[in-house]
Amino acid sequence: MTTTFPPRVFSGVQPTGNLHLGNYLGAIQKFVALQHQHECLYCVVDLHAITVAQDPNELTRTIREVAAAFIAAGVDPKKNIIFNQSQVSAHAELAWILGCTARIGWLNRMTQFKEKAGKDRENASVGLYTYPVLMAADILAYRATHVPVGEDQKQHLELARDIAQKFNNDFSASISAKGYGDAFFPQPEPLIQGAAARVMSLRDGSKKMSKSDPSDQSRINLTDDADAIASKVRKAKTDPEPLPSESAGLEGRPEAANLVGIYAALAGTEQDAVLKQFxxxxxxxxxxxxxxxxxxxxxxxxxxxxxxxxxxxxIDAILKDGAERAHAIAAPNIAAVKDIVGFVR
Known part of the structure; x- marks a missing residue:
């Protein structure tokens, strides 16, 4: 029996504070569009956040802030499921089981751990190292078929696909014998959409816009007022040449390319149309x-x-409702995984 998986989208945003234009254009704006096409779960991934040290009071605030950003941007919490990860135990539970499926060699190849841990890898948390396994569990707990991801998460999604495939292969006889078809987990596909998926710093077009940049002038925060937005845009780094009339003219001009890309994404148009106009x-x-x-x-x-x-x-009521609805989807899947693995329930 060939297993078919109904289309389902899962994505998450870390509650790390200072949500900015890059978060909006790279993820949250896409969530709004996807909700009209798919069943969607949008998660505030607070378990991922604690892979590095967090101030507890600040973490509470930023969990609510990310949920507020989803809703303010146009994600409907009644049509979609908005929740925070730590309220649904399936994420942590499945992460352990999948951690026993994943291979150390796979995790050693994850470039983001190397970048985030830096030179002092021995002092990094185990959670930071196994972060990609938890991400796989986030997706597979709901047997999600599609994941909107940026370029920096594509490697993690590939790992989730590898883990899903290995679990299906390792337990193929049990999966079939227990009536779950020829595969229990789907192979989740990436959704990479639209212009300006990678928004760069307003001060340095070679660096990604980031909350960790010490200069607040490098980013537009979602909570900036009109005066702050105007000031930051007008002070954004450019070069002395006029804007080109075609995209090819942006080659080697990262700051110009960044601003044109931002305009195109915010206006819902193409870069060529922006350059034709300006x-x-x-x-x-x-x-x-x-x-x-x-x-x-x-x-x-x-x-x-x-x-x-x-x-x-x-906000807490919306997250609680979302967690209950997410649990209702994940709980039968976790029960099935335990059945497949051979646990007594």
Whole structure:
């Protein structure tokens, strides 16, 4: 019996504070579009957050802030499932089982651990090392078929596919004998959509926009007001040349390419259309237009986020409801995994 998997999207955002334009364009904006096409689970991945040291009070605040960002951006918590990871035990439970399926050699090849651990790898947490296994569990607990990911997470998704395949192969006889078909877990597919999936720093076009950058001028925070957005855009690094009229002219001009990409993503258009409109002109006029687009798009989101986080009980109720709905999907899958593995329940 060939197993078929109904389309289901899973994605998560870490509650690490200072949500910015890169988070919005790279992930949250995509969530809004996907909710009209698929069954979606959007998770605040707080278990992932504690792979590095966190201030408990700040973590509580940022969990709520990420949930607020989802809703403020247009994700409907009634149509979709919005929840925080730690409220659904299936994530941690499945991570252990899949950790016994994954191989150390696979994890040793994960480039993000090397980057995040730096030179002092011996002092990094075990959780940071096994982070990709937990990510696989996040996805496979719901037997999700599609995962919106950025370039920096593609390797982790490939690992999730490898883990799913190995589990299906290792337990193929049990999976078949117990009536689960020829495969229990799907091979989740990446969803990489749209322009500006990788938003760069406003101060250095070669670096990704990041909350950890010491300069607040390097990013547009989702909670920035109109004046802050305008100031940051106008001060964004550029070069002395006018904007080109074609995309080929952006080659070797990372700051120009970044700003054009941001405009295209916020305006819902293509880079070529932006360059056709502004090509040959000076950056000052283009930046004024970018300010208008950014303020129009992000201003209402920031205002709604602030309103939502001012009522934490309301956010907590949405997360609790989402966790209960997520648990209802994951619990039968975890029970089946235990059955397949041979645990007595």
């Amino acid at each position: 090509g040959g002109g000076q950056f000052s006029a283009f930046k004024n237009a970018l300010v208008d687009v950014a303020v129009a798009k992000l201003g209402p989101i920031g205002a709604e986020m602030k309103r939502l986080v001012s009522d934490p009980a309301s």
